[in-house]
Each structure stands twice: as C-alpha cells, then as structure tokens.
Amino acid sequence: VIVGELPRIHHGLVGELAGTVPDLSTVNQRAFFVVGPNGMSVPPLNGGREATRLSCGQASLAATLAALRAQYKGRRTSQPVSNFNDFAKALAAARFPVFLFSGHAAEGLALEMLQGLIADLNRNSRASGLHLPANxxxxxxxxxxxxxxxxxxxxxxxxxxxxxxxxxxxxxxxxxxxxxxxx
Known part of the structure; x- marks a missing residue:
C-alpha cells in the first residue's frame, strides 16, 4: 500500500516490487493500492500493472486515512473511501501487508492515522509500515x-x-x- 506521494528516489524500488514474486503470498502476485487524493502521482509499476486508488476525492491524505481506518473498523464516514471493498478483500487475503510512506509528503496527523491503522490490523494479523526517507x-x-x-x-x-x-x-x-x- 503506497501512502501519499513517495520521493522519486524510491520509484524504482516500488516498480521492482511489482515485478517480483512475494515470499508469503499464495497467489504469487502482490496487490498494490495507493492512498491519496485524486490526481496524486503514483510510481510506475513494472509489468504494466496499476495500483488501485483509495481516496475520498480531493480530501487530504490525513482525512482519507482517517476514513479508511474508520471504515476498516466498521464505522460510518461522511465520505466513503473509493475501492474500499477491494482493499478489504485484499487485506483479508494478505499474509503481510506493508504500507510504504514518506514523512516528506505526509503531515503528522496522516502519519498518526497510518500508525493507528497498522496497529488495528496487527490486532488480528500482521502488517507493517516502511518509511522511505526523501534522500x-x-x-x-x-x-x-x-x-x-x-x-x-x-x-x-x-x-x-x-x-x-x-x-x-x-x-x-x-x-x-x-x-x-x-x-
């Protein structure tokens, strides 16, 4: 799961991840999602693959993550996250989801919501966040x-x-x- 915009220095890493076979997946293919407002740039994925966008229209990254976390916990939101059902199915099937993020493109509240979502996921399974610094x-x-x-x-x-x-x-x-x- 790509959270917000990633520095260009990490686009190659994300592209490579799309082209490799995961160790823990039974389907031998990673599912990619990107969290952020419509129009946000997404690193290119190898093999012509595309990431599924999770957004609340033009709402901020923090607002989208808050809505994503609320929907995951079964709570109502003022604006639902697009493609949430696909995301929920992928999470249920995932053995170890990883959230890629950069503090460079995310404010404190967004990072707090992300950490909360990862903590929520870890109550029933395993998940992690990987911080990708700007340089x-x-x-x-x-x-x-x-x-x-x-x-x-x-x-x-x-x-x-x-x-x-x-x-x-x-x-x-x-x-x-x-x-x-x-x-």
Missing part, C-alpha cells in the same frame, strides 16, 4: 536514530535520555519560536 542522508539518520534510541527522528536528549516529541523537536518550530541559535 540518502535521511536513510542514515532514520536508521541511526532507530538503532541508537528505538525512536524515529525528532528525538531529544536534553533530559539525559532519548525522548520522542515531534512537536517539541521540530526544527522549523524551534527557529520560529527563537529557541535555536542560528549562525
């Missing part, structure tokens, strides 16, 4: 932070221990609030 330095930083602290980036150490707080450790916010020295 190679992002890969290194993300992996080093996870290895050293167990937390993603935006982790502070001011209190003598790693503390994940995306709002407090947001560099743009810190600069705007005068909490950081710039040279």
């Amino acid at each position: 190679e330095n992002g890969w290194g930083s993300t992996l080093a932070s996870a290895w050293m602290t167990g937390f993603p980036l935006r982790t502070g150490f001011a209190r003598g221990f790693p503390e994940f707080d995306p709002w407090r450790c947001d560099v743009a916010r810190m600069i705007a609030a005068g909490e950081a020295d710039l040279h």
Whole structure:
C-alpha cells in the first residue's frame, strides 16, 4: 500500500516490487493500492500493472486515512473511501501487508492515522509500515536514530535520555519560536 506521494528516489524500488514474486503470498502476485487524493502521482509499476486508488476525492491524505481506518473498523464516514471493498478483500487475503510512506509528503496527523491503522490490523494479523526517507542522508539518520534510541527522528536528549516529541523537536518550530541559535 503506497501512502501519499513517495520521493522519486524510491520509484524504482516500488516498480521492482511489482515485478517480483512475494515470499508469503499464495497467489504469487502482490496487490498494490495507493492512498491519496485524486490526481496524486503514483510510481510506475513494472509489468504494466496499476495500483488501485483509495481516496475520498480531493480530501487530504490525513482525512482519507482517517476514513479508511474508520471504515476498516466498521464505522460510518461522511465520505466513503473509493475501492474500499477491494482493499478489504485484499487485506483479508494478505499474509503481510506493508504500507510504504514518506514523512516528506505526509503531515503528522496522516502519519498518526497510518500508525493507528497498522496497529488495528496487527490486532488480528500482521502488517507493517516502511518509511522511505526523501534522500540518502535521511536513510542514515532514520536508521541511526532507530538503532541508537528505538525512536524515529525528532528525538531529544536534553533530559539525559532519548525522548520522542515531534512537536517539541521540530526544527522549523524551534527557529520560529527563537529557541535555536542560528549562525
């Protein structure tokens, strides 16, 4: 499941995934879905395959993920997610769905809804999210932070221990609030 727009650097990876046989699938073919507003670009898939779009029209990524999560839990939504029944069938048949996302193209609420959806799926089966950073330095930083602290980036150490707080450790916010020295 491709969530939001992915950086161009990862389009080759997604294309390759479409052309390989999955280890855990009984049908020997991956199903691809893309979550996001209509008109959002989608990485090309090998073999002429196309991803099924899951959207609420032009609603934001966060709103679409919230509706997707609500529909998965059997709740009503103000605007249903397109192709939800196909998605639900694919999830039921999947042995290990993976959600590909980039924090570069998704705001905090969208990432929170995505993590909640993955947690909901893990109550009855297995699912995971794979963060694809916008550049190679992002890969290194993300992996080093996870290895050293167990937390993603935006982790502070001011209190003598790693503390994940995306709002407090947001560099743009810190600069705007005068909490950081710039040279």
